[in-house]
Structure formats: C-alpha cells, structure tokens
Amino acid sequence: xxxxxxxxxxxxxxxxxxxxxxxxxxxxxxxxxxxxxxxxxxxxxxxxxxxxxxxxxxxxxxxxxxxxxxxxxxxxxxxxxxxxxxxxxxxxxxxxxxxxxxxxxxxxxxxxx
Amino acid sequence: xxxxxxxxxxxxxxxxxxxxxxxxxxxxxxxxxxxxxxxxxxxxxxxxxxxxxxxxxxxxxxxxxxxxxxxxxxxxxxxxxxxxxxxxxxxxxxxxxxxxxxxxxxxxxxxxx
Numbered sequence: 001x002x003x004x005x006x007x008x009x010x011x012x013x014x015x016x017x018x019x020x021x022x023x024x025x026x027x028x029x030x031x032x033x034x035x036x037x038x039x040x041x042x043x044x045x046x047x048x049x050x051x052x053x054x055x056x057x058x059x060x061x062x063x064x065x066x067x068x069x070x071x072x073x074x075x076x077x078x079x080x081x082x083x084x085x086x087x088x089x090x091x092x093x094x095x096x097x098x099x100x101x102x103x104x105x106x107x108x109x110x111x112x113x
Numbered sequence: 114x115x116x117x118x119x120x121x122x123x124x125x126x127x128x129x130x131x132x133x134x135x136x137x138x139x140x141x142x143x144x145x146x147x148x149x150x151x152x153x154x155x156x157x158x159x160x161x162x163x164x165x166x167x168x169x170x171x172x173x174x175x176x177x178x179x180x181x182x183x184x185x186x187x188x189x190x191x192x193x194x195x196x197x198x199x200x201x202x203x204x205x206x207x208x209x210x211x212x213x214x215x216x217x218x219x220x221x222x223x224x225x226x
Contacts, residue, residue: 006155031212033212040219041219042117042119042216042217042218043156043201043216044216048213058213088153094212100161100212101146101161102158104148104156106155107154
C-alpha cells in the first residue's frame with residue numbers, strides 16, 4: 001500500500017531533550033513538508049524540501065532541524081531550543097508537478113513535560 | 114505570515130442540512146484547496162482549484178475559486194454524520210514559493226443525527 005507513515009503516533013519527552021520525528025513515503029514524491037498544528041489553529045509550515053539534499057525554512061523553523069538524505073525520508077528534529085514543542089506534527093508530500101496537492105501522514109502528537 | 118480568514122469557526126447542523134463555509138484574504142491566491150481532518154488524523158484533500166471562477170464538485174461537495182482570487186467557498190449538500198470533522202482551506206499566495214501553502218484556521222462541523 002502506498003502512503004505516508006509517521007511514527008510514533010504519540011511521543012513523550014522531558015524538557016531539554018532533542019527528539020526526532022520520522023516521516024517516510026513510498027509514493028515516489030519529490031517534495032516533502034513538515035507542519036505544526038496547535039488546538040484551534042491552522043497548519044503552520046516548519047520546513048519543506050523539494051529535492052534530495054535540499055530544504056528550505058518555512059514560517060516557524062526556529063528550534064527545528066531537518067535532513068533529506070533520501071527521497072523517501074524527511075525526519076524532523078525538535079531541539080531543546082524550541083520554546084513550546086508540545087503540538088501535533090504533520091508530514092506531507094506531493095507528486096512531481098503537483099506541488100499544491102499535498103497529501104498528509106497520520107501525524108505524531110508530541111508532548112514535552 | 115499571510116492569514117486566511119476562514120468562517121464560520123464552528124457549525125452545528127442537523128443531518129440532511131446543507132453547509133456553506135468560506136475563506137477570504139486581502140491578497141491574491143493562485144491555488145485554493147479544501148481539506149478535511151478527522152480528530153487525531155492528518156488532513157485529507159477534498160478538492161483542488163486552479164483557476165479564478167472554477168467550480169468543482171466531489172460527490173456532495175462543491176467548491177469555487179472566487180473571481181477576485183481572494184476567496185473560496187465550500188458547500189456540502191445533504192450532510193450526513195460522517196461529515197463531522199474540521200474543514201481547512203489552503204492556498205498558494207501569489208509570489209510565494211511553489212508548493213508553499215497558507216492554511217485557514219479551520220471550520221469545526223458537528224452533524225446531529
């Protein structure tokens with residue numbers, strides 16, 4: 001089955017620890033994206049990558065880092081510098097040439113205490 | 114960043130009723146998309162619109178790309194209980210990077226049987 005997988009579904013960490021969220025897709029999509037969602041708000045773009053070994057900051061990149069070493073993988077690291085890391089994190093990807101029709105994974109809910 | 118004003122914020126309707134929601138902006142958008150999100154899951158793409166004035170249907174859903182390119186509308190006819198969820202509009206603002214979307218705050222839809 002083709003799709004986007006994010007793991008784990010729920011993640012708990014202590015304040016001051018870095019944590020890496022996984023995003024994998026087997027759709028052969030070129031572009032991948034990371035969003036953050038807070039209650040009652042829309043999605044806000046953290047980072048995006050349109051090609052392997054290249055990525056750009058979104059609107060709220062501070063305190064986050066990414067890598068894109070493989071086409072199918074786009075992991076997101078939430079660093080200790082992120083002031084309010086508790087949120088629902090969504091990964092998305094798009095088909096080549098259809099960069100607006102983003103398809104989302106199931107999300108990871110990160111709780112930092 | 115640029116905001117999309119999505120309204121209403123929430124709706125409580127009876128099964129069988131029609132639903133209308135919209136997104137507006139003071140800026141011009143090149144693309145409009147409508148997504149639905151179930152609780153704890155990633156958004157699912159419902160309809161994508163690419164031309165001003167475009168009217169597109171997907172089953173009981175109909176969406177329109179406003180003539181001014183500053184707004185979009187989503188209508189759901191004859192609502193059913195499984196229509197419950199959060200509906201988001203999203204768009205690519207003219208002049209922004211290809212694939213970089215701006216999301217509305219969402220409309221929470223509740224359908225009473």
